[in-house]
Amino acid sequence: MRVSIVQPRDLAEPDVGRWRELQEADPAFDSPFLSPEFTIAVGDLQEQVRVAVLHxxxxxxxxFPFERHAMGIGKPVAAGLTDAQGLVYAKDLELDPQRLIRACGLGVFEFxxxxxxxxxLGARHSRHPSPIIDLRDGHDSYIETIKQTSGKTYRSTAYKTRKLQRDVGPLQHDYAITDTEALRTLLGWKTDQYRRTGRSDRFAHPWIVELVERLLATDTESFGGVLDMLYVDGRPVAGHFGLRTATTLAGWFPAYDTAFAKYSPGLIHHLAMAEKAAKAGIEVIDMGRGEKEYKEKLKNGEYEVAEGRIARPSAGAGLHWMLRVPVRKARGTVLANPLLRTTADRALKTFGRLRTSLQSS
Incomplete structure (x- = not known):
C-alpha cells in the first residue's frame, strides 16, 4: 500500500468522486462529517488539515482526513466540532494503524x-453511545415509539405546543432555509448558551462562523447545510443548523430563545424537525455523543463511537500523553457517573453565571 499526503484543496475531481463512492458504499460512513465536502471546506480555512490518500x-x-499539529500531534478535522471521525475506505482493507500515522508524519492521533x-479501533479504546432518531421505518413509526418510550415527554410537549400558540400566536416551522439573518439569530442563542453553561464559545473563533456560513450556502444531492427555524407569531423561538448527506442529518447547533423556556421550545422544534426531515428523505438524525436529557427523551436508537489514541514512540506522543491522557481519563470518570456529571454541570453553570455577571458589570 502507498500513502500520499495532500491538502484538501489539491484533491482532483476524480479523487473527490472516489471518496464519495467509498462513502456511499458503506452505511457506517453515512455522516456528513465524513464527506469530502466537509474536509475541503475546513481545509480552506485551516492550514493544518491534510488528507492521506491510500493507494x-x-x-x-x-x-484519511486529519489535522497535523506541532510535534506530530494529529487530530480529526475540526476536532471538537465533529460527531463522526475516521477513515473512509474500501471493504476488507487491511491496514496497520501505526504505519498509517507514520506515513502521515504523526507521532500520535487522538480521536x-x-x-x-x-x-x-483497538481493544483498549473506550466505546460510547451516540443517540439517533431513526426514521427508516417512517415518521409515524418513530412517533409511536416515542409515545411508548417517552410518553410523558411527548404528551407534555404536545400540551406546551398548544399553550404556546394560545399564549403567543400561531407556529410556523421553516426547514432547509438559507436565511443568513436567521442563522445569526441562532448562533447568538448558541453563544448565550455556551456562556450561560460555562462552556467555551465556539463562535468566538471567526473561522468557525465563516465555516458555518459557507456550509449554509452548500446544497448538493449528497451534501449540504440545513438550517431550520421555529417561529411563533412571526418571532423566532428555536432552531438548528446541521449538515446532511442524502439520508443522514447530523445534529450540530441546536438552540432556542430562553424567553420561551417554559414552553420547552427545543423539544417542540426537534419533533417538528424530525417530521420535515423525514419528508425531505432523511432516514437518520444523528444527535451525537453526549449525555443530554433531550437526547435520551427523543432517541429511538443509537450508534457507537470510540475515544482514544494511536501512538508510536516519539517525543510528541510522550508530551501528548502527559497533557491529554490523564485529563481524558478524569473526564471519562466524571461522565460515567451520574452524580459526578450533575455536580460538574452545576459547577459549570455557576461559573457561567459569574462570568456573565462580571462581563456585564
Missing part, C-alpha cells in the same frame, strides 16, 4: 468520535 496499486482504496468498525 493499492493503481486503485485508491481509502481517504473522540471514531465511527464503528474502523481499522484504527
Amino acid at each position: 493499492d496499486g493503481p486503485d485508491i482504496v481509502g481517504f 473522540d468520535h471514531l465511527v464503528a468498525g474502523q481499522p484504527l
Whole structure:
C-alpha cells in the first residue's frame, strides 16, 4: 500500500468522486462529517488539515482526513466540532494503524468520535453511545415509539405546543432555509448558551462562523447545510443548523430563545424537525455523543463511537500523553457517573453565571 499526503484543496475531481463512492458504499460512513465536502471546506480555512490518500496499486482504496499539529500531534478535522471521525475506505482493507500515522508524519492521533468498525479501533479504546432518531421505518413509526418510550415527554410537549400558540400566536416551522439573518439569530442563542453553561464559545473563533456560513450556502444531492427555524407569531423561538448527506442529518447547533423556556421550545422544534426531515428523505438524525436529557427523551436508537489514541514512540506522543491522557481519563470518570456529571454541570453553570455577571458589570 502507498500513502500520499495532500491538502484538501489539491484533491482532483476524480479523487473527490472516489471518496464519495467509498462513502456511499458503506452505511457506517453515512455522516456528513465524513464527506469530502466537509474536509475541503475546513481545509480552506485551516492550514493544518491534510488528507492521506491510500493507494493499492493503481486503485485508491481509502481517504484519511486529519489535522497535523506541532510535534506530530494529529487530530480529526475540526476536532471538537465533529460527531463522526475516521477513515473512509474500501471493504476488507487491511491496514496497520501505526504505519498509517507514520506515513502521515504523526507521532500520535487522538480521536473522540471514531465511527464503528474502523481499522484504527483497538481493544483498549473506550466505546460510547451516540443517540439517533431513526426514521427508516417512517415518521409515524418513530412517533409511536416515542409515545411508548417517552410518553410523558411527548404528551407534555404536545400540551406546551398548544399553550404556546394560545399564549403567543400561531407556529410556523421553516426547514432547509438559507436565511443568513436567521442563522445569526441562532448562533447568538448558541453563544448565550455556551456562556450561560460555562462552556467555551465556539463562535468566538471567526473561522468557525465563516465555516458555518459557507456550509449554509452548500446544497448538493449528497451534501449540504440545513438550517431550520421555529417561529411563533412571526418571532423566532428555536432552531438548528446541521449538515446532511442524502439520508443522514447530523445534529450540530441546536438552540432556542430562553424567553420561551417554559414552553420547552427545543423539544417542540426537534419533533417538528424530525417530521420535515423525514419528508425531505432523511432516514437518520444523528444527535451525537453526549449525555443530554433531550437526547435520551427523543432517541429511538443509537450508534457507537470510540475515544482514544494511536501512538508510536516519539517525543510528541510522550508530551501528548502527559497533557491529554490523564485529563481524558478524569473526564471519562466524571461522565460515567451520574452524580459526578450533575455536580460538574452545576459547577459549570455557576461559573457561567459569574462570568456573565462580571462581563456585564
